[in-house]
Amino acid sequence: xxxxxxxxxxxxxxxxxxxxxxxxxxxxxxxxxxxxxxxxxxxxxxxxxxxxxxxxxxxxxxxxxxxxxxxxxxxxxxxxxxxxxxxxxxxxxxxxxxxxxxxxxxxxxxxxxxxxxxxxxxxxxxxxxxxxxxxxxxxxxxxxxxxxxxxxxxxxxxxxxxxxxx
Numbered sequence: 001x002x003x004x005x006x007x008x009x010x011x012x013x014x015x016x017x018x019x020x021x022x023x024x025x026x027x028x029x030x031x032x033x034x035x036x037x038x039x040x041x042x043x044x045x046x047x048x049x050x051x052x053x054x055x056x057x058x059x060x061x062x063x064x065x066x067x068x069x070x071x072x073x074x075x076x077x078x079x080x081x082x083x084x085x086x087x088x089x090x091x092x093x094x095x096x097x098x099x100x101x102x103x104x105x106x107x108x109x110x111x112x113x114x115x116x117x118x119x120x121x122x123x124x125x126x127x128x129x130x131x132x133x134x135x136x137x138x139x140x141x142x143x144x145x146x147x148x149x150x151x152x153x154x155x156x157x158x159x160x161x162x163x164x165x166x
Contacts, residue, residue, distance in 0.1 A: 129153045 133149055 125157055129156055132156050 133152060136152060
């Protein structure tokens with residue numbers, strides 16, 4: 001069985017080789033490894049800072065977007081309200097105009113009826129006067145003079161006119 005404890009000459013040679021190797025690594029390899037690790041840590045730190053800046057900017061933009069959306073909703077509500085008010089005023093205006101037009105048509109129809117009634121009354125009075133003269137001529141048996149005829153018509157029209165007024 002071999003002993004686990006190494007031989008002292010080998011131990012010193014290995015220890016000397018390890019120290020030389022460690023010194024060479026410390027002189028040439030460790031500075032470049034340390035530099036590379038520092039650069040990598042710096043890049044990671046910069047990336048984290050950029051990510052944080054981007055996150056802060058995204059939050060700011062989100063808040064700004066929320067404010068803009070609230071303003072847009074308020075504007076939309078205002079536009080809808082204005083549209084409703086305009087529609088109501090237009091409705092009221094149209095109704096008022098229709099009432100005025102209906103009243104004008106009613107007045108025009110009443111005037112037309114009055115004119116027709118007056119024309120019909122005048123026509124009726126003329127016909128009644130003619131019939132009255134004809135009946136009076138037959139009753140009297142003789143013809144009336146033109147002056148008597150006009151007096152009789154005027155008298156009859158006065159009587160008929162007073163009946164119409166009642």
